[in-house]
Amino acid sequence: MPASFNLKTLAIAAVLILGLLVPVVIEDTYIRHLFIIAFIYAIVAASWDLSLGYAGVFNFGHVAFFGVGVYTTALCAKLLGIDPWIAMLLGGAAASAAAAIVALPVVRLQGIYVVLVTFAFSQLVLQFVISQSQITGGTQGLVRVPTIELFGYNFLRDYKFGYYYVAFALLVISTLCLRYITRTDFGLSIRALRDNEDYSLARGIPIGLQRLKVLMASAFFAGIAGGFFAIYLRVASPEVFNFSTMALILSMVLVGGTSSIYGPVIAALVLTFISEGLANVNGLSEGRFMLVAVAMVLVLLFFPKGLISIIDRWPRGRGARRPD
Amino acid sequence: MTMDMVSAILVSGLVLGSVYALMASGLSLVWTTLGIFNFAHGSLMALGAYFAWTMSDAAGLNLWLGAGVAVAVAGMVGVGILIERTVIRPFYDDKDILLITVMTTLAVMIFLEKGIQLLWGARLKQLEPLAPGRVNLLGTTISAQETLIVVLAPLLLGGLWVFLRYSNIGRGIRAVGQNPAAAKLIGVDVSKLFILTFALSAALAGLTGILLGSVRFITPTFGAEPLVKALIIVIFGGLGSLSGTIAAAYIIGVVEAVLIFFVGIYWAPSMLFALLIAVLMLRPQGLFGKSVR
Amino acid sequence: MTNPQRALEIENLYAGYDAFDVLNGMSLHVGASERVGLFGPNGHGKTTLLNAVSKLIRPRSGSVRFMGENLEQRSPQDIVAMGLVHVSQANRLFPDMEIMETLELAAYTPRARKQRKANLEHVLDLFPRLAERRRQEAKTLSGGERQMLSIGVGLMCAPRMLMLDEPTLGLSPKLKDELAAAIGKISAEGIPLLLIEQDIAFVLSLVDRMYLIDHGEITREVERGGAVDHEEIMDMYFGGHASS
Numbered sequence: 001m002p003a004s005f006n007l008k009t010l011a012i013a014a015v016l017i018l019g020l021l022v023p024v025v026i027e028d029t030y031i032r033h034l035f036i037i038a039f040i041y042a043i044v045a046a047s048w049d050l051s052l053g054y055a056g057v058f059n060f061g062h063v064a065f066f067g068v069g070v071y072t073t074a075l076c077a078k079l080l081g082i083d084p085w086i087a088m089l090l091g092g093a094a095a096s097a098a099a100a101i102v103a104l105p106v107v108r109l110q111g112i113y114v115v116l117v118t119f120a121f122s123q124l125v126l127q128f129v130i131s132q133s134q135i136t137g138g139t140q141g142l143v144r145v146p147t148i149e150l151f152g153y154n155f156l157r158d159y160k161f162g163y164y165y166v167a168f169a170l171l172v173i174s175t176l177c178l179r180y181i182t183r184t185d186f187g188l189s190i191r192a193l194r195d196n197e198d199y200s201l202a203r204g205i206p207i208g209l210q211r212l213k214v215l216m217a218s219a220f221f222a223g224i225a226g227g228f229f230a231i232y233l234r235v236a237s238p239e240v241f242n243f244s245t246m247a248l249i250l251s252m253v254l255v256g257g258t259s260s261i262y263g264p265v266i267a268a269l270v271l272t273f274i275s276e277g278l279a280n281v282n283g284l285s286e287g288r289f290m291l292v293a294v295a296m297v298l299v300l301l302f303f304p305k306g307l308i309s310i311i312d313r314w315p316r317g318r319g320a321r322r323p324d
Numbered sequence: 325m326t327m328d329m330v331s332a333i334l335v336s337g338l339v340l341g342s343v344y345a346l347m348a349s350g351l352s353l354v355w356t357t358l359g360i361f362n363f364a365h366g367s368l369m370a371l372g373a374y375f376a377w378t379m380s381d382a383a384g385l386n387l388w389l390g391a392g393v394a395v396a397v398a399g400m401v402g403v404g405i406l407i408e409r410t411v412i413r414p415f416y417d418d419k420d421i422l423l424i425t426v427m428t429t430l431a432v433m434i435f436l437e438k439g440i441q442l443l444w445g446a447r448l449k450q451l452e453p454l455a456p457g458r459v460n461l462l463g464t465t466i467s468a469q470e471t472l473i474v475v476l477a478p479l480l481l482g483g484l485w486v487f488l489r490y491s492n493i494g495r496g497i498r499a500v501g502q503n504p505a506a507a508k509l510i511g512v513d514v515s516k517l518f519i520l521t522f523a524l525s526a527a528l529a530g531l532t533g534i535l536l537g538s539v540r541f542i543t544p545t546f547g548a549e550p551l552v553k554a555l556i557i558v559i560f561g562g563l564g565s566l567s568g569t570i571a572a573a574y575i576i577g578v579v580e581a582v583l584i585f586f587v588g589i590y591w592a593p594s595m596l597f598a599l600l601i602a603v604l605m606l607r608p609q610g611l612f613g614k615s616v617r
Numbered sequence: 618m619t620n621p622q623r624a625l626e627i628e629n630l631y632a633g634y635d636a637f638d639v640l641n642g643m644s645l646h647v648g649a650s651e652r653v654g655l656f657g658p659n660g661h662g663k664t665t666l667l668n669a670v671s672k673l674i675r676p677r678s679g680s681v682r683f684m685g686e687n688l689e690q691r692s693p694q695d696i697v698a699m700g701l702v703h704v705s706q707a708n709r710l711f712p713d714m715e716i717m718e719t720l721e722l723a724a725y726t727p728r729a730r731k732q733r734k735a736n737l738e739h740v741l742d743l744f745p746r747l748a749e750r751r752r753q754e755a756k757t758l759s760g761g762e763r764q765m766l767s768i769g770v771g772l773m774c775a776p777r778m779l780m781l782d783e784p785t786l787g788l789s790p791k792l793k794d795e796l797a798a799a800i801g802k803i804s805a806e807g808i809p810l811l812l813i814e815q816d817i818a819f820v821l822s823l824v825d826r827m828y829l830i831d832h833g834e835i836t837r838e839v840e841r842g843g844a845v846d847h848e849e850i851m852d853m854y855f856g857g858h859a860s861s
Contacts, residue, residue: 055544060421105604112361116559117604119363123552124597131590243548247434250427283442290438293431297411300424494731495714495722502711505673509705510774511697511726565713 008165011057016172023164032160034276036232039167042268043174045252046261047221053213053258054182056194057214058114061102063246064122064217065095067238069226071129071136074145074284079135084148088227095223099215106215107208125188141237145230162233170228171265178250178261181217190214191259243287248275251296257306267306328463333581335464340553341577343460345570346532347554348561349481350525352569357501357521357557360412360425360496366551367436367528368400372530373546374440375399377449389452393534397527404526408519416515429534442546453538472533481570490568497521553580556600576594622649623682624778624809625670625701630679632669637749638677639665641833647778652810654820661664663707663813664834667780671696684777685755700777706785708767712756716766718745719755723773732775740769743771743799770801779803780811785819798824838848 023032048062074102076087102121106114129136136142147155148166155162181187190210192200201207216299230236239245252271256263269293278288347369354362362368379392411428415421453469461471488494499507500517508514533547540546553576561572579599583592625647633639639662647653655663669676672693681688683701689701710720720740724733741748744765755766758782764784771779784800785793793816800823804810814820820827821841829837 058426060426101601105601105608108608109604111422112355112426113419113562113604113608115361115423116555117600119601120552120555120559120597122592123548123555127593131593200433243434243437245431247430250430286438286441290435290442293435293438296431297428300428301414304418304420304424351765492722492725495718496725498714499711499722502713503709506705506708506710508670508673508693509703509708509730510723510770511694513692513694 004090018117019168019172020165023161025276027159029159031296032164036160036163036167037276038048038269038272039171039254039324040229040232041249041272042171042265044222045256045264045268046175046178046250047218047225048253049258049261049264050178050181051214051258052253054187054191054194055211057106057211058216059106059112059118059215059218060115060246061118061122061125062218062222063249064241065222066226066229066249067122067125067129067221067240068098068219068238068242069095069223070230071142071226071280072223073227074142074230078142078144081146084146084231086229088148089193091227091230092220092223095219095226095283096216099121099219100212102312103212103215113183117130122241122246126238129238136236136238139238141234141235141239142230145234147234149230167228167232170224173265174224174263175261178221182261186210186213217263237308244292247289247296251292251299254296254299255277255303255306260306263306329585331463333585334578335444335461335466336584337578337581338461338474338574338579339466339470340580341574342480343532343536343550344553344557344577345481345573346477346528346535347550348557348569348573349566350528350532351554352563352566353484353497353523353528355563356566357497358412358518359501360421361429361563362522362525362601363426363429363551364407364432365525365554366549367433368403368526368529369533369550370440370528370533370542370544371403371436371533372396372400373451373532373533374444374449374540376534376537377451377542378444381449382453389454393454393531396530396534397426400530401499401523402524404523405519408522408524410523413515413518413565416518438545444544447538448541448543450541451534451537454535467539469535471540473539476535480528481513483512484528485566493517493520556596560600560603591615623647624649624651624684624851625811626680626682627666627670628680628682629776630666630669630676630681631674632665632674632679633769634665634674639833640669640676642679642742643830643833643835644679644796645835647809647811650807650809652804652812652824652828654827655811655813655830656815656817656820656827660813662833662861663830664782666812667703667705667782667811670780671701673705674704694726698728699773700728700775701780702771702774702776702778703780704767704784705769706782708756708770710763710766710770715752715753715754715761716758717751719766720747722768723770726774729773729775733773736773736775740772743802744766744774745767761788761796762791762856764788764796765799768796768803772803776808778809778811780813783815784812785814785816794821799854832859 002170022035026032028287044062044066048059051057051059051062072094073084073087073091076082076090077084082090098282102118105117109117133139149155150162152160189200189205191212192203193205193207197207226240230242248271253264255271256267275288275292278284278291331527347365351365352364354360355447376389376392376394379395380389411432412425414429415424418424453467455472456466457468458465459468459471461474490499496507496512497517497520499510499512500514504514531552536550537546557572558569559578561568563569576596580592580596583595587595623646625744627646628644629639630640630643631784644664645653657663662711665674668674670681670688672688672691681697683699686699688696714722720737721733724730724736729736738788747765747769750762755763758766768781768784771781781800784796788796800810800812804823810824812820812824825841827839827841828835829839
């Protein structure tokens with residue numbers, strides 16, 4: 001129905017314009033910073049949703065792909081002197097390559113073994129980064145990572161005005177790409193695989209290849225986000241591999257609801273602000289992750305389709321997206 | 325390579341293998357019985373060590389260490405029951421229980437890790453060894469505590485095996501894991517045995533933490549590394565059987581000791597993972613694994 | 618309404634899976650030492666009935682009484698402890714457990730534990746083949762042996778009443794006869810029996826009375842040697858296909 005289509009376009013346009021106006025209206029550097037971090041987490045959460053939610057691959061190494069992006073970009077820009085924009089792309093590529101390595105055993109495994117291998121992989125990357133301290137800086141991390149430049153524009157002295165737009169652009173592009181991927185034949189086939197593996201196999205969908213592709217695609221966006229994270233903060237520290245980071249981003253996927261892309265994006269925005277807000281409360285800088293953990297369990301208990309699913313119950317013009 | 329070196333590698337492999345076997349058997353037991361994977365197992369290990377520290381250390385209640393151990397193990401049983409009730413039990417009838425409990429137990433891991441940090445602080449702690457002094461084992465001198473681990477692990481695991489094999493409740497636990505519906509039909513209280521199994525596994529994790537807590541420093545993330553090793557072990561050995569898991573634990577322990585000797589402590593984990601991937605490529609169910617549940 | 622003469626009394630039972638009912642108000646009873654058959658095509662609620670009685674699934678409404686006692690608040694393990702034992706269809710039992718282990722374990726409730734030794738002798742007597750393979754794991758057994766073990770497990774529970782769900786499913790005629798003899802011996806001891814079967818001759822040879830079931834309801838009750846005979850029943854359910 002064209003009416004609802006217009007409504008949807010209107011909504012998207014409104015969000016885009018709002019997003020573009022934020023740094024114009026808000027001059028506070030810290031708030032801008034929170035937006036940038038939230039956009040980065042949103043990319044990681046939404047791309048995680050592609051492999052975990054849409055494809056149903058029990059991928060628990062997604063934060064490691066993000067970390068691979070962080071370190072690849074930082075190392076390429078700092079040690080190899082590669083242009084940071086290119087280095088960011090390389091971060092995405094390296095994350096994809098890491099995903100391919102993980103996919104090697106994962107495509108042949110099922111259920112819990114996929115969880116275990118991806119999880120073990122993420123811990124391995126962390127140990128690797130820490131152990132190669134002469135290159136990676138070990139537990140101290142890499143500092144003074146060179147930052148981006150655009151037509152001579154200096155990103156460092158504009159109170160995060162420029163970074164905001166780069167982060168926003170990355171978020172918009174990756175969200176569009178992720179949405180697009182889920183709507184292609186490929187996107188349909190990975191969902192079919194998730195919902196009914198036997199049937200899909202019978203229909204000739206190559207399960208291993210599809211899982212490999214979806215992991216690589218999902219990791220690519222996480223890697224790019226990681227690359228920008230390193231460029232923006234100008235450090236690469238092993239903290240990105242923390243269980244806490246993982247829990248925070250996983251809670252975004254859960255709160256946002258799996259298989260929706262938009263859901264985790266919205267949840268990432270909200271939760272980043274809540275989480276960072278709590279971090280400033282005395283004594284909660286670490287304790288807030290306990291709250292994140294409790295929130296995860298509560299969401300799983302009471303809103304298994306994500307808090308966003310409440311919105312889903314609102315009337316919609318077009319047929320609901322949810323197949324089940 | 326001299327005999328000394330062989331003995332040193334073997335002994336350190338045995339120590340590692342014993343710790344891993346204690347860790348992994350708890351994971352394996354919970355998996356075969358409840359059909360869930362407990363990511364909080366490592367933090368349960370840390371919690372056990374902190375309990376014992378508070379009970380026994382001069383800065384804590386300064387009780388005799390034996391009493392500390394007893395209280396810590398009892399405490400772990402309680403924590404185990406609490407965890408099962410709150411984050412596992414509500415999902416037994418859910419078809420996505422596997423994925424959901426991966427996430428809830430991850431949440432518990434974070435919760436415990438941060439909770440420990442808030443309660444006990446980030447400063448390194450260490451338990452008094454249960455067995456002080458040093459001992460010569462196979463021509464290599466190690467601490468008596470490590471020897472205790474090497475001796476105690478097979479005893480504990482043997483005890484566990486006898487319990488599962490011959491006691492009525494132990495057999496009930498196995499029955500529940502193999503066929504819960506059939507177990508109900510002979511009058512087994514499935515949910516009671518689920519709790520019992522989880523509590524047993526938590527106690528085992530706590531005990532591992534206590535044993536290791538006087539060899540290594542206790543930190544809030546003390547259990548993370550053993551957990552990752554236990555992960556590798558259960559992937560390697562397959563989650564199907566306790567004996568497979570225990571065998572895999574000792575194999576990985578010795579392999580790791582060999583790798584540390586030849587490629588150093590930094591490269592050993594990567595090599596181990598590469599080995600794991602190679603095994604999985606050839607045998608997706610692990611070396612001794614059976615079909616996935 | 619309770620009748621002490623009745624071992625099992627089911628009234629107006631509704632139960633099913635997910636959103637829809639398979640049982641649509643089923644009512645039946647089994648007398649104190651009666652052998653009752655339950656016959657009907659697949660998918661019409663026979664197994665669902667037993668699952669609802671033993672609480673593997675939760676009935677939606679209706680009542681079940683065993684020896685005069687309402688089972689509504691009872692858990693599956695309570696029901697076994699009371700002596701109402703359900704031997705389920707094509708039970709895989711515990712694949713990695715040996716026969717003897719399985720039988721010993723099956724005497725799980727306190728009451729059954731007391732009778733363990735005597736019951737074990739009884740079972741091994743009834744099924745000598747189980748005694749021969751006592752160290753064999755359940756997964757290595759043939760279909761017939763597994764069925765024997767399944768019934769043996771039921772007997773180890775010290776039943777006051779047995780509900781058997783298609784004990785001869787997929788067995789050869791020779792094995793069927795063997796099992797029929799064993800079940801006959803069991804019920805000769807006065808244990809009331811509710812027997813589900815697809816093989817009409819088999820049921821009729823073992824029971825005093827039989828219910829015919831259709832779409833989750835009892836449609837007819839047949840006394841042994843009563844008016845309805847074998848072919849009539851086949852005709853009723855399978856129409857013209859009965860002869861093929």
